[in-house]
Amino acid sequence: MNELHADVVVAGAGPTGLMLAAELRPAGVDAVVVERLSERTGLSKALNLQPRRAEVLDLRGLLPRAEERAFATVQEGHFAAVPISYAGWDTRHPYQLGIPQAQVEELLEERFAELGGKVLRGHELVGLSQDAAGVRVVTPELVLSCRYLVGCDGGRSTVRKLLDVPFEGENGTGYGVVADVVVDHVPDRAAGTWTSMRGMVQSDGATGFCGLIPLAEPLLYRLTFGDRARRPATFGSPVTEAEVHAAFAANYGPASIKEIRRLSRFSDASRLAARYRVGRVLLAGDAAHIHFPAGGQGLNLGVQDAANLGWKLAAALNGFDDVLDTYEPNGAPSGPPCSRTSRPRTASSRKAAPAAPCARSSPPSPSCPRCPTTCPAWSPGSPSAIPHPRTPIPSPARASPTSASPAAPGPAPSSTPATTSCSPRRGQICRACPRFRAHCPQRTSQRCRSPPAALVRPDGHFAWLPVT
Structure with missing residues (x-):
């Protein structure tokens, strides 16, 4: 039996796994993707990339490739079949991009190959074991030794089952x-x-x-x-x-x-993994959460999970182990809000549709007339203040992952830094972004004083950091 060694093994060559692998390679991480199927099926469950996912691809220089493959640009989303306009959203991409999931997978695998990566197809994961130093992954033909394993192998995840992680939730009725x-x-x-x-x-x-x-x-x-x-x-x-x-x-x-x-x-089943991480094995995408698929939720949340996890894995592999500890607090909530809203979305659709409801639990959608305007790409959780070296922020959007605004007088921010999302343009410091000012934790009335410090993360989010 052949044996291979890698920094990270990704189980599953869907959009989540391929996005994660493509995130890791520019950071100097030896990532290998293992896929059960011998070739891509060409079938597409999802048909769209939502605005925040367009921002993520734009940060990596991949949006033009997606646009070349797209067949539609859609100016609205929907909640319970009620159209919700993207007009007024604080984003450079206020639209859905109509693109089959198969095309998204193709462009991500193309990018991974350009970076020297390879997908090992026709290898079904049948066993794993781990210790303090790494993980041993077993397929019928291969044994792979790695420092971390990430299960991106779908709602029926073999990795999750081998970890014996409960997949809690509701079976649904529809x-x-x-x-x-x-x-x-x-x-x-x-x-x-x-x-x-x-x-x-x-x-x-x-x-x-x-x-x-x-x-x-x-x-x-x-x-x-x-x-x-x-x-x-x-x-x-x-x-x-x-x-x-x-x-x-x-x-x-x-x-x-x-x-x-x-x-x-x-x-319309809605389920969430009880844990996203067990030692050196992590879960992402549908392996971590499933929900009613309207709106391409699986594809879009999976890409977001990968962007969040990629730089943290890279940091952990370069000695900053504590960064990876934030994946579950940061990552796990990306599933539950969607799971929570998917249930009322299906329930609301059983009746005559009311006025456009809030599509987000906190903060809500800016398109809802009853809700305050806020960043549509809001992401819950708090980031780590630890630097993260060798993390990729390629053109066309670039910001230093360790840049921080200078300390300024004024009251200190709350102990839990607020987090939001940004797609900074080349040369911009985070504080110049209107979203930075709008979400400043020291904002009083309509004026904002500079916070003590800000960290621009490689996934395009930024955060207020306390200065000690």
């Missing part, structure tokens, strides 16, 4: 079906191009729903349908083409389906 279909002509109730969320999802009875989103190819659509309150007796069985034809005919006839290219079911 279900949905997704199918990519080619139709004979554009249905009367459907759009020819995807520029808005309005009319994309419609009610079908008291609790049913149906949706039709145009894709890149003419007359190719993503059809979704299901029931938010009841699951059929056939829920555990494969989707049949007869189900798809019947649902389409009931909602979009007299147009008809000429070809069905993809079929799958999904549920």
Whole structure:
């Protein structure tokens, strides 16, 4: 049996694993990706990158590649099928980018390869063990020794199961079906191009729903349908083409389906790993949290998890072990707010939709008229004040990961530094950013005094740091 050595082994070559691997390589980390499948399927669960994920890719110089592969720019998101405009959001990317998940995976793997990385396909992880020095990963053909292992292997994560980490949550009561279909002509109730969320999802009875989103190819659509309150007796069985034809005919006839290219079911189950870290093994993406998939939550949160974890792993491998201790406090809340909002999102959709609700627990969406304007890319938690060397912040957006504003007179910030998100342009110090001023913990009325210090993190977030 062959044996390989690496700094980090990433289990899973989905968007989370590939993003994490591409984050680690510029920091001088020897990262290896191990994937169970022998080749990419080409199928896409998600179809979009939300504004914050566009910012993350922009920070790494990857957004132009995503834009080249995109088939739509969508000016709105939605909550419980209620469109929510991105207008007024404090971001350079106030839109969703319509791009199939398969294309996101392709560009991330392309980037990883450019950095000298390689995906080892056709290797299913079957065992692991760890001690204070590292982790031993076993597949039927390989043994890999590494300092850290990250499970990015999906909702049925083998890594999580081998760690015996509980996956706590709710099974849910609803279900949905997704199918990519080619139709004979554009249905009367459907759009020819995807520029808005309005009319994309419609009610079908008291609790049913149906949706039709145009894709890149003419007359190719993503059809979704299901029931938010009841699951059929056939829920555990494969989707049949007869189900798809019947649902389409009931909602979009007299147009008809000429070809069905993809079929799958999904549920509104919401679960969260009890721990994101066990010793030298960590979880990210769907391996750590699952939820109702509307809005491409799995893809988008997975990319965010990877951006958060990547620089922390790099710091830990360079001697700053305490930085990695912040992954669970910082990372774990990125799952629960989505899990909390996914439940009311599905519940709200069972009734007549109210005025646009808050999509965020704290702080809420700036598009909600009842909520104060705030940064749409807000991320909970508090960062570490420890420097993090050799962490990548490539062009076009660049900020020093150890830059801090000079100390200034005035009261000290709270003991738990506030954290928000920023996409600083080249040459900007964090304090010059309007978001910095808007979120300053010393802000009084409409005026803001300089905080004692600020740290720009490699993932584009910045934080107030107490000066001792």
